Amino acid sequence: MxxxxxxxxxxxxxxxFRATWDTWAAQMIHELAGHDDAQIAQVAAAVRFDLETGGFHADSPFIAGTNAEVSEAIAQAVPHLSVLQIELFLEQRVGEATLAxxxxxxxxxxxxxxxxxxxxxxxxxxxxxxxxxxxxxxxxxxxxxxxxxxxxxxxxxxxxxxxxxxxxxxxxxxxxxxxxxxxxxxxxxxxxxxxxxxxxxxxxxxxxxxxxxxxxxxxxxxxxxxxxxxx
Structure with missing residues (x-):
């Protein structure tokens, strides 16, 4: 047909994907973790982001998951923030990404x-x-x-x-x-x-x-x- x-x-x-989101994601991970090294590592692990290479692993929920799924993963690492708070934070900051x-x-x-x-x-x-x-x-x-x-x-x-x-x-x-x-x-x-x-x-x-x-x-x-x- x-x-x-x-x-x-x-x-x-x-x-x-990588040209748009890898740098942005690294900045957001540091901010969500309050720039605390231990928590940065926890947030990065939760969303399957490699801090050494500065990029997402192929199985990251950020790649194919919904914003809610990404926020739920992050909330496990930053329990002082609710899933809704994280979701709103990400949505508000998405405009800061340099689109490619x-x-x-x-x-x-x-x-x-x-x-x-x-x-x-x-x-x-x-x-x-x-x-x-x-x-x-x-x-x-x-x-x-x-x-x-x-x-x-x-x-x-x-x-x-x-x-x-x-x-x-x-x-x-x-x-x-x-x-x-x-x-x-x-x-x-x-x-x-x-x-x-x-x-x-x-x-x-x-x-x-x-x-x-x-x-x-x-x-x-x-x-x-x-x-x-x-x-």
């Missing part, structure tokens, strides 16, 4: 829209966080659908938020492609009956994504060429 919609993950897909788009997003998205494609974002971040970051790079209005884990549709790897996009766009799921950098993204896409594209701008390697993907690409900039090959 002809592809009519593209649903993108955000972190690691629209934005290069995987491609020049405005012309890229305008090109896809020019082909008549419906475009969406489904992230396990909050909807507020997603809109804040998309606003920063001036592309919010280029998406027909933006949802986070807290938008009322559920979170990946559930297919429900993906099916909400298809339903709102009035598209059959098999005409939609789920694009993501994690197995959560691709598993959700498979469960929704969609095609799936893995990208390598997150932390997962090709061999991890390939079993769940129709194709694994270096970044989203290669999607138009892949779409043309389907014609």
């Amino acid at each position: 002809h592809i009519k919609g593209l649903l993108f993950d955000k972190d690691g897909t629209l934005f290069d 788009p995987a491609v020049d997003l405005a012309p890229y998205l305008n090109g896809l829209r020019g082909q008549g494609l419906r475009l969406g974002v489904m992230t396990n971040d909050s909807e507020f966080g997603a809109r804040t970051q998309l606003d920063q790079v001036g592309v919010t209005a280029l998406f027909h659908f933006i949802a986070g884990y807290d938008s009322g549709f559920g979170a990946k790897p559930s297919p429900d938020p993906l099916l909400a996009f298809a339903d709102q766009m009035k598209l059959p799921p098999e005409s939609v492609v789920m694009v993501g950098d994690s197995t959560h993204d691709l598993l959700a896409g498979r469960r929704a009956g969609m095609r799936t594209v893995g990208v390598l701008t997150g932390t997962a390697p090709t061999e991890e994504l390939a079993p769940l993907a129709d194709i694994v690409l270096p970044d989203i900039g290669h999607i138009p060429g892949w779409l043309n090959s389907l014609s």
Whole structure:
């Protein structure tokens, strides 16, 4: 079936994960831990962040988990803060991250829209966080659908938020492609009956994504060429 919609993950897909989040995360870990060395180590361990390399391990809840899951993990290391306090702190500070788009997003998205494609974002971040970051790079209005884990549709790897996009766009799921950098993204896409594209701008390697993907690409900039090959 002809592809009519593209649903993108955000972190690691629209934005290069490590270039955007590793430095920001290190700063937030130190702040949440009150700059206490022992507690810094505990918070880093809770979110699977390597203090020596300055980057997340591939199994970090920060990569594919929801903000609530990340906050619950951190709360185990900083019991003087509630999960809600941590979640609000992270949400408020997300705007401080230096975003690294995987491609020049405005012309890229305008090109896809020019082909008549419906475009969406489904992230396990909050909807507020997603809109804040998309606003920063001036592309919010280029998406027909933006949802986070807290938008009322559920979170990946559930297919429900993906099916909400298809339903709102009035598209059959098999005409939609789920694009993501994690197995959560691709598993959700498979469960929704969609095609799936893995990208390598997150932390997962090709061999991890390939079993769940129709194709694994270096970044989203290669999607138009892949779409043309389907014609």
